[in-house]
Amino acid sequence: DTAVSQTPKYLVTQMGNDKSIKCEQNLGHDTMYWYKQDSKKFLKIMFSYNNKELIINETVPNRFSPKSPDKAHLNLHINSLELGDSAVYFCASSQDPGDTQYFGPGTRLTVL
């Protein structure tokens, strides 16, 4: 069983559209994260939730809205997509904030 899974794996869409990426972890962890990795390969934290509460929000445009329906899921909704949103988005989880993180396979988003 995949520990941290993301759907979809690839997402191609037009500018201005709204899209969502889903993440699920079956590790029983309390903390989940979203990272963005751009074309320069920098891996940057976007959000982190602990027990369904937002604990990290790193200067991300408010077009990005994470939602955590339960501790096992952290979804990322993006409104009014822009060209600069093209990147690979990784979800991760850890038992507690600061613990070892386990990453999903990534979602490659391409905005045309």
Next chain:
Amino acid sequence: DAKTTQPPSMDCAEGRAANLPCNHSTISGNEYVYWYRQIHSQGPQYIIHGLKNNETNEMASLIITEDRKSSTLILPHATLRDTAVYYCIVRGTGGSYIPTFGRGTSLIVHP
């Protein structure tokens, strides 16, 4: 949180040990040294972590200097599948910790 410095790239012959250095001169007493790697297009993978003592697991060994200002990740018998970007991260604990990945070291293992 302490920042880290790693060489941008290294190479290693298959079957030989790969020694990847990391400087973290501003590390504080309660911060751990973590290593992850990212194989092309995949999600980062946890390798090993330590606080003061040297650590070993099935993937690698971590050597931390006595003053804790630097560390070395050792892959004892590198294979082609170890070709990846290796990230050294110093991390505290708790909700105030902001995970920060730098550029890492691109390790190429050649035949």
